[in-house]
Structures are given as C-alpha cells and as structure tokens.
Amino acid sequence: MFRNRLEKVYRHLGKQAARQGIECFRIYDHDLPEAPLLIERYGDRLYVSEYKRRHGFSDEEHDAWLGDCLQVISDVTAVPVEAIHVKLRQRKEGRQGQYQKLDEQRNEFAVTEAGLSFLVNLTDYLDTGLFLDHRITRSLVRDLASGKDLLNLFCYTGSFSVYALAGGARTVHSVDLSKTYLSWTDRNVALNFPEAGNRHRSIHADALRLLLDAKEPAYDIIVLDPPTFSNSKRMDDILDVQRDHVAMINGALRLLRSSGVLFFSTNYTRFMIDAAQIRSTSIRDITKATTPFDFAGKLQRYCFRIEKED
Numbered sequence: 001m002f003r004n005r006l007e008k009v010y011r012h013l014g015k016q017a018a019r020q021g022i023e024c025f026r027i028y029d030h031d032l033p034e035a036p037l038l039i040e041r042y043g044d045r046l047y048v049s050e051y052k053r054r055h056g057f058s059d060e061e062h063d064a065w066l067g068d069c070l071q072v073i074s075d076v077t078a079v080p081v082e083a084i085h086v087k088l089r090q091r092k093e094g095r096q097g098q099y100q101k102l103d104e105q106r107n108e109f110a111v112t113e114a115g116l117s118f119l120v121n122l123t124d125y126l127d128t129g130l131f132l133d134h135r136i137t138r139s140l141v142r143d144l145a146s147g148k149d150l151l152n153l154f155c156y157t158g159s160f161s162v163y164a165l166a167g168g169a170r171t172v173h174s175v176d177l178s179k180t181y182l183s184w185t186d187r188n189v190a191l192n193f194p195e196a197g198n199r200h201r202s203i204h205a206d207a208l209r210l211l212l213d214a215k216e217p218a219y220d221i222i223v224l225d226p227p228t229f230s231n232s233k234r235m236d237d238i239l240d241v242q243r244d245h246v247a248m249i250n251g252a253l254r255l256l257r258s259s260g261v262l263f264f265s266t267n268y269t270r271f272m273i274d275a276a277q278i279r280s281t282s283i284r285d286i287t288k289a290t291t292p293f294d295f296a297g298k299l300q301r302y303c304f305r306i307e308k309e310d
Contacts, residue, residue: 002035002069006076016293017041024111024120026132026294027077039073040132043111046079047122049087085122110191114139116162117191119184129157129184134225136290137263137303141223142167144261148220151175151255153207158185160223165193165200169221175203175210208239211251220260222252228268241266246277249306253279256308265303273304282307 010027017025027046028039036051050066057065066086074081107123113135120129141150141160145167152161155174158181164172174185182202189200207226226248230239245266252262275283284305291299 001032003072003076005031005035006039006072010076013294020293022113022135024113024130024132025292029298035069037069040128041077041079042120042122042128042130043109044079044083045109045122046073046077046084047087047128048073048084049126052088087126108187113159114142114163114166116166118157118159118162118188119191130159131156133292133295133299133301134159134265134290134303135292137265137286138163140286140290140305141221141263144221145169149173149218150221150223151219152223153211153252154224154226155185155202156181156225158188158202160225161185161200162188162192164221165189165196169199171198172200173203173219174200175205175207177204177206179204208237208244208248211248211255212237214251214254217255217257217260219255220257222256222260222262224248224252224262225265228266241268242271245271246274250277250279253306253308258308258310260308262306262308263303264306265301267301269300271302273302278306280306280308282309 006028009031013025013027017023024040024042026040028037030036030038030051036053038049038051040047048070055062070081070084070086073079073084108119108121110117111120111130113130118130122128138160142163145164146169148169149171150161150164150169150173152158152164152172152174155161155176158174161172161174174182176182176185182204185202189196193200226239226241228241245264249262249264252264256262273283285302286305287299287301287303290303
C-alpha cells in the first residue's frame with residue numbers, strides 16, 4: 001500500500017516540481033495510517049521524519065519496518081538510502097523545543113529556490129532550515145520589496161529576508177531571540193548577497209516584546225510568523241498565538257508606515273483571527289492563494305495580508 005501510494009504521489013508531484021524548476025518540495029505527509037511518515041526532497045537528498053505513535057513494535061520489529069520503508073522510498077525516488085536522513089517527529093511546545101541545536105554547521109548544504117540559495121541541515125534539527133509551505137508567500141514579499149524597508153520577526157533562518165533583498169529592498173532587519181538562527185540567517189544572506197553590507201542587519205531581540213512596545217512607524221513591510229506557543233526563559237512573556245495575535249498584529253501595524261503591508265501567519269490549526277480588534281479594515285486571508293502544489297489539501301497553517309490604511 002505504501003509503495004503504491006508513494007509511487008502515485010511522487011509521479012504527480014515530481015512532474016510539477018520539474019515543470020516549475022523546484023528542487024525542494026514535500027512528497028508525502030502521513031497519507032496512510034500504516035506509514036506515519038513525512039518525506040521531503042532537498043536537491044539530491046531526502047528528509048524523512050516519523051511521527052511518534054504507539055506502534056506496538058519491539059525495537060527490532062520497528063527497525064525492520066523502518067528499513068523496509070526506507071528501501072521503498074529509495075526505490076520510488078531513486079535516492080540512495082544513505083542519502084536519506086531520518087528523524088523522529090514529536091509534538092513539542094514552542095520553537096525552542098523543536099529546534100534544539102545538536103551539532104555545528106558541518107552538516108549544512110545549499111539548495112536553491114527561485115534562483116536563490118539556502119543552507120539546510122537534515123541531520124541536526126527536527127526542521128530543516130527552510131519552511132517549504134511558505135514558498136509562494138516568500139515570492140509575494142520579493143515582488144513588493146523594491147525600495148522598501150522590511151522587518152522580519154521570528155525570522156528563523158532568514159529566508160524571507162533573502163527574498164526581500166533579492167526584490168531590491170532598501171533595508172532588511174531580521175529579528176530572533178535565537179543567536180543560532182541569526183547566525184544561520186547571516187550565512188544565508190552572505191551566500192546570496194556577500195556585499196549586502198548595511199542593507200541587512202540581524203537583531204537579537206524578543207520579537208514579542210518589540211511588538212508590544214512598538215510606537216513609531218519605521219517599516220513598509222513586516223513579516224510576522226510567530227511560534228504557536230513559546231515559554232522560552234529568554235522571553236519576557238509567554239507567547240500564545242491565539243491569545244496574543246491581536247496585540248502582536250496591532251503592534252506591527254504601529255511599526256508600519258502608511259500603506260504598509262503585514263504578512264501574518266500561524267501554524268496553530270484551530271486559529272481564529274479576531275478581526276474586530278485589529279486596527280485595520282484591510283485583512284485578507286491569503287492561505288489558499290499561498291498554498292504550494294505540494295501542500296494542497298494538507299496545509300496546516302493560516303496566512304493573512306493586512307494593510308495599514310493611509
């Protein structure tokens with residue numbers, strides 16, 4: 001069953017990826033209960049993560065089952081088993097739990113997206129360094145960025161920042177509480193724009209506190225993609241995206257200049273936006289419009305475009 005399903009989806013998605021010149025895409029995400037795996041392609045390598053569950057196997061039986069699955073994946077994709085990186089995926093509360101550093105930069109390698117290069121790591125973190133579901137959203141930011149000042153909050157590894165620079169942004173500020181991600185962001189920027197200089201600045205700061213304290217407009221575009229929940233000891237407050245999204249969005253609107261644009265997204269599957277409390281009458285749900293072909297019918301995030309009125 002797994003082989004048949006994987007062959008079908010890979011044939012379909014592989015053709016679309018090839019037609020669009022995309023080398024990083026999601027192939028499979030728990031399509032069958034018997035195969036609770038997530039499979040993504042990054043160039044000539046695969047990232048496979050197994051969703052944690054009560055499988056009832058002994059260690060030996062589980063190893064055998066996983067080995068069989070990896071052989072099927074290798075057969076279907078023509079990627080050697082030794083180029084498949086496997087992780088156990090389990091729900092963690094907050095970004096700090098999901099992205100704990102396990103090793104240095106030696107396992108990074110570069111992939112391309114829309115003519116830009118990004119460093120990914122399929123070995124040392126649960127997530128890879130490039131969120132594939134925001135591929136279209138990044139392009140929207142690039143299309144708007146020319147001559148603009150952009151703020152990328154909870155920037156992670158800075159992919160939105162790289163796209164903004166590629167679109168001709170005047171300045172880009174990348175904010176995160178993690179020095180690991182800011183360093184990764186700097187490497188991604190340097191990989192694409194070694195002469196960026198003062199056009200890009202990484203800022204080590206609590207993005208939530210920055211938004212709550214926001215007063216003066218200084219940006220034309222803001223990207224706000226917070227974790228669903230975070231209780232990092234380095235944060236001044238506990239972040240809960242459902243509870244705090246109005247305060248965060250209104251803070252971002254205060255930082256925007258007239259006619260500025262905010263892109264707000266969240267992975268909280270039960271999220272409901274409180275539009276009545278947001279100080280903008282231009283709130284567009286662009287979730288469907290920013291859903292890539294490889295996430296159709298399976299996207300577990302929301303995305304909104306919110307404009308600041310003149």
